[in-house]
């Protein structure tokens with residue numbers, strides 16, 4: 330094996346080790362805890378904010394800006410028309426470039442906390 334391939338292999342191994350560490354750290358406060366201990370906000374920050382946070386560079390926000398033309402807030406957390414049930418359906422089924430989230434990524438308990446958090450301004454229909 331050449332020197333550069335070896336170092337490529339090394340950095341790949343290092344990266345996967347870091348990834349494993351990160352998931353262990355994340356999992357550490359998840360299992361065995363009652364549902365109420367799960368922070369919907371943390372689930373949102375981890376999985377949704379990269380695409381749905383305010384400002385440019387967030388494809389979810391940009392896409393919803395185009396979709397609603399400003400009639401409905403493009404920023405997910407500013408919406409008042411999304412019920413927890415609707416949020417859960419979008420998360421599990423996905424939409425356009427937003428891939429569906431599996432239960433290995435967001436558990437049912439995390440989804441319940443997440444949907445309640447995202448829909449916290451929901452006024453009912």
Ligand code: HEC
Pocket residue numbers: 373376377378379380381388389390392393396405411415416419420424425426427428430443447
């Ligand atoms: C890879 C980027 C991406 C991620 C990550 C993402 N979304 Fe999305 N999401 C989008 C895009 C793009 C749309 C808009 C599709 C469209 O224009 O109809 C969308 C649409 C939605 C909608 C539908 C809103 C509507 O009125 O049509 C909801 C609800 C939603 N996302 C919630 C979430 C939640 C909750 C998470 C975190 C679990 C999440 N999204 C993660 C990109 C993303």
